[in-house]
Amino acid sequence: MEYNGSLKTLDERVAYLENKAREVRIEIVKMIYASQSGHPGGALSAADMVTALYFDIMNLRPEEPRWPARDRFVISKGHACPVVYACLAMRGFFPMEALGTLRRFESILQGHPDMRKTPGLDMTTGSLGQGLSMGLGIAMEGNMLGASYKVFVLLGDGEIQEGQVWEAAASASARHLGNLIALVDNNHLQMDGHTDKILPMASIEEKFRAFGWEVLSINGHDMREVLLALELARGTTRSKPVCIVADTVKGKGVSFMEDLREWHGMAPDSGQLKRALEELGGDR
Numbered sequence: 493m494e495y496n497g498s499l500k501t502l503d504e505r506v507a508y509l510e511n512k513a514r515e516v517r518i519e520i521v522k523m524i525y526a527s528q529s530g531h532p533g534g535a536l537s538a539a540d541m542v543t544a545l546y547f548d549i550m551n552l553r554p555e556e557p558r559w560p561a562r563d564r565f566v567i568s569k570g571h572a573c574p575v576v577y578a579c580l581a582m583r584g585f586f587p588m589e590a591l592g593t594l595r596r597f598e599s600i601l602q603g604h605p606d607m608r609k610t611p612g613l614d615m616t617t618g619s620l621g622q623g624l625s626m627g628l629g630i631a632m633e634g635n636m637l638g639a640s641y642k643v644f645v646l647l648g649d650g651e652i653q654e655g656q657v658w659e660a661a662a663s664a665s666a667r668h669l670g671n672l673i674a675l676v677d678n679n680h681l682q683m684d685g686h687t688d689k690i691l692p693m694a695s696i697e698e699k700f701r702a703f704g705w706e707v708l709s710i711n712g713h714d715m716r717e718v719l720l721a722l723e724l725a726r727g728t729t730r731s732k733p734v735c736i737v738a739d740t741v742k743g744k745g746v747s748f749m750e751d752l753r754e755w756h757g758m759a760p761d762s763g764q765l766k767r768a769l770e771e772l773g774g775d776r
Contacts, residue, residue, distance in 0.1 A: 505548060506715045512582070513543040513715065517745040518774035519578035519591055525765045527595040529603065533755040534572040537679040537740040538646060540718050542567075545644060546579035549722045554584040557611045563641050563726075564630050566615045568623020569648035569677065570604040571757070577601050577610070585612035621654025623647065624674060628660045631672040631733075642726050645674045650682025653691045658703065661733075665704030670730040673722075674705075677712065679742040683756045700735040712738025746771055 516539050524530035546552070550563040567576050574594065581588045586600060593599035600609045604618035615626050627645035634641055647657065664672050676696055680687055693699065697707045708725065710717040718738070725734040742756070743749030746768045760768060769775065 502716070502719070506719060509540075509544050509547055509719065510715045512547050513540045514745070514772055515582065515774075516543050516575060516578045518769060518772045519581070519588075520574045521746065521760065521765060521768045521772070522774075523574055523577065523591045523594040523601075524759050525762075526592045528759045529595050530574055530759055531571040531757045532574070532746070532749060532760070533681065533742040533752070533757075534569060534648060534677065534679065535575040536744050536746060536749065537712070537742050538569075538572055538575050538677045539745065540713050540715055540740075541675055541677070541722075541736075541738055542575045542579055542646065544715065544718045544722055546583055548719060549726055550644070551641070552583065552612075554612070557585060561639065561641055564614045564627070564643045566617065566623045566627045566630070566643070566645045567605055568617055568626075568645055569620065569651050570617035570623075572646075572648070572677075573601075573603075573605045576605065576613070580610070580612040583612075586610070620648070620651045621656040624657050624660040624664075627672055627674070628664050628667075628669065631664070631669045632667060634671050635667075635669065641671070643672050645672070647674055647676050648682070649676055649678040649680065649687050649693070649696065650690070652676065652693065652696065653687075658699075661700060661703040661705065664733040668731040669733045672733040673725045674700075674733065674735045676735065676737045677740055678737055679740040679744075681742045681751065681753050681756065683753070685753055696737050697735075700737070704732060706730065706732045706734045708734065708736045710736060710738050712740035713744055 553559040595603045607613040607616045631643040708721045749755040
C-alpha cells in the first residue's frame with residue numbers, strides 16, 4: 493500500500509500504520525546498535541503514536557521541510573529522538589543512510605533533537621519539561637497568524653513530574669489554545685525506576701482536566717485507538733487544548749526490553765540486535 497492517498501478505509505489505514513510502526517521499531521534498534529549509545533525504551537514505547545502522526549495525521553511536505561502551513565511536532569522527551577529520526581527518514585526528509593550516523597560528530601542526527609541540524613525538526617529539545625512550553629509558544633503564534641496548523645507535543649510520564657509542564661498546561665488553557673495537542677507516553681518507567689514509586693502523579697487524566705484541558709485515554713499500542721484519538725484531536729475546532737494519555741509499555745516490540753528500566757538508555761549488543769530483529773521481522 494502506498495502512503496496516504498490510496499488508503500480509503502479505516503481498516504486499510506490501521507493495517508498500513510501497524511506495518512510502518514514495525515519498520516520504525518526496526519530502524520530504532522538498528523541505529524542505536526550502530527551508535528552503541530541511545531535510549532531504546534522510550535523510543536519504542538512511542539513508536540505507534542509517532543508513526544500515526546508522521547504517516548497519516550500531520551500535514552507535511554518532506555520536499556519543503558519549512559512549509560509554513562505544516563503541522564508542528566515537538567518531542568519534549570528528546571532522548572527518545574530515534575523514533576522521530578526513523579519517521580523523518582522514512583518519509584523522505586533525508587536519506588535513510590543517515591540513520592546509521594546517530595550520535596556521531598558532525599551527524600545531522602544528534603543524541604537529542606537539534607532543529608539546526610536535522611531537516612524536518614521543528615524544535616530543539618533535551619532538557620526535560622520544556623517541550624510543552626515550546627509547543628505553547630508555537631500554538632500561540634498560530635492563533636495570532638490565523639493559521640490552520642496544529643501543534644503536537646510528545647511528553648514522557650516521568651517528564652511530567654517537572655513543574656514547568658504544569659505552568660505551560662495552565663497557560664495553554666487560559667489562552668484557549670485548541671490547536672495544541674499533547675500526547676503523554678505513559679509507559680510507567682523512568683530512568684531510575686517506576687514512576688509511581690519515584691513521584692506518584694495519581695491520575696494524569698484528572699490533572700490535565702483540572703488544568704482545563706480536554707482529555708482522551710487510549711491504549712498507545714492499539715493503532716485503531718491511536719489513529720481515532722489523533723484524528724479527533726486534530727480535526728475538531730475547539731477552544732481547549734487536548735491531551736491524549738496513552739498507556740504504553742517501555743521497550744514495546746522487543747520482548748527482552750519490555751517494561752525494564754535498564755533499557756531506558758542502553759544499546760543492544762550484536763546478539764541482542766539479532767534477536768530483536770528476528771522478533772520484529774527485519775534484516776540486519
